[in-house]
Amino acid sequence: GAVVSQHPSWVICKSGTSVKIECRSLDFQATTMFWYRQFPKQSLMLMATSNEGSKATYEQGVEKDKFLINHASLTLSTLTVTSAHPEDSSFYICSAPKTAATDTQYFGPGTRLTVL
């Protein structure tokens, strides 16, 4: 398999503040990473595709100015939730394919965001 880490695993913040979540591929390089959010007992919802060295591609309905994505290296992508509000409280998960050939994606452990 492949290892993807996320930091932090759990964060609580006040409404109006910004929160940064890191996603790292530990044993492989990832030119592409994906960011998902998941509400309780629901499936994964793709938010955006993060591409190393270029702008992220956002899914329809996802505010790119609110969810800032930076993929500055082949092993690190960050998601910043700006001016967070209680409705942004969710489970955020990143994933990365180990190779371009298979599309098999490896997921991070997730970050639980609670906005008070």
Added chain:
Amino acid sequence: QKEVEQDPGPLSVPEGAIVSLNCTYSNSAFQYFMWYRQYSRKGPELLMYTYSSGNKEDGRFTAQVDKSSKYISLFIRDSQPSDSATYLCAMSAGGNNRLAFGKGNQVVVIP
């Protein structure tokens, strides 16, 4: 019609039973098929990966893909309480395209 259909109904089975899960899909371009297991408040863990049609076995897990029927299955033999989790099917057309997910099946194995 959704790209991937997975009946999300919870499934409870006694320990030792065979668990059978399945998904149907509509996009004929899909050629990579995966099953993920997700424990509560954790990220999904890749269980099985299959390319195109056929069967693949790994220990107690068997994945089947029937591209002609656009139908994939996961079987868990000799189920254990530790298999209690949500199982998500996922598929892709390739080329680092995004994955299309099913809604997930919550499985509970009762000791």
